[in-house]
Amino acid sequence: MAVAIVTGASKGLGRALAVALARRGWDLVLDARTASVLEEAAREARAHGTRVVALPGDVGDGGHREALVAAARELGGLDLLVSNASALGAEPLVRLDALPLEGLRVALEVNVVAALGLVQEALPLLRASGAGTVIAVSSDAAAEAYGTWGGYGASKAALDQLAAVLAVEEPGLRVWAVDPGDMRTDLYRAAVPVDDPSGRPLPESVVPAFLWLLAERPASGRYTAPALLEVAA
Incomplete structure (x- = not known):
């Protein structure tokens, strides 16, 4: 049975992807900061008959990261690590001259x-998997210059570079940075509360792009969900 760790799994893309993986038989270790909301996501995933461990905590805490990997080890190993947890840096977003x-x-x-x-x-378990995979959830703000998105975009650009270098250093793994595109999420509402998000796609609509990657296993690199959805169609 394949095992995945998904961070930021209580809401939005993390939750949608976790449920989709559970539907396909993956065992899961789920992380988020709010225990009650995380447990709701875990129950939804468990409804598909897989083993799901929900560990609330802060990914910035080394002890919590150790616990996530230990839980995966207890489930039998680790095949997929999804780094989805994100922080904006300011809520709502502000210009660089006002960014704390x-x-x-x-x-x-x-x-x-x-x-x-x-x-x-997680590297020892990923290396031992035989199909070890890392997905770093990126953003178009990592590659485009949008006003007020500078701090968040800079952090995602740094994440993209880490993913690219990891792919070079660990050729036995698949390492994908994935820009999911615009989505209707709490993160976006916190970033731009004056914007009407109703026209933006739900996170569930981009999950097929991630599932296509896992099924087809293309070369490590940076991908955008809209482009992948076109290929998968």
Whole structure:
């Protein structure tokens, strides 16, 4: 049975992807900060008959990252690590001249440092899998210059670079940075609360792009969900 760790799994894309994986028989270790909401996501995933461990906590905490990997080991190993947990740096987003430096530090800590820390913790299991895979959930803000998205975009650009270098250093793994595109999520509402998100696609609509990657296993690299959806159609 394949095993995945999904961070930021209580809502949005993380939850949608976790449920889709459970539907396909994956055992899961799920992370998020709010225990009650995470447990709701875990119950939804367990309804598909797979083993699901829900561990609330902060991915910035090294002890929590150790616990996530230990839980995967108890389930039999680790085949997939999805770094989806994200911090904006400011809510709502602000221009760089008003961005609190502490907020930028938080975004870098959650989106970059914690993601690398979890990879470091998980590498022995991923290497042993035979099909070890890392998915770093990126953003178009990592590649495009959007006003007010500078801190968040910089952190996601750094995550993209870490993923690219990891792919070079670990050729036995698949390492994909995936930009899911615009989505109707709580993260987006917190970032731009004045915007009407109703026209944006739900996270469930981009999950097939991630499932296509897992099924087809293309080369490591950076992908966008809209492009993958066209290929998968």
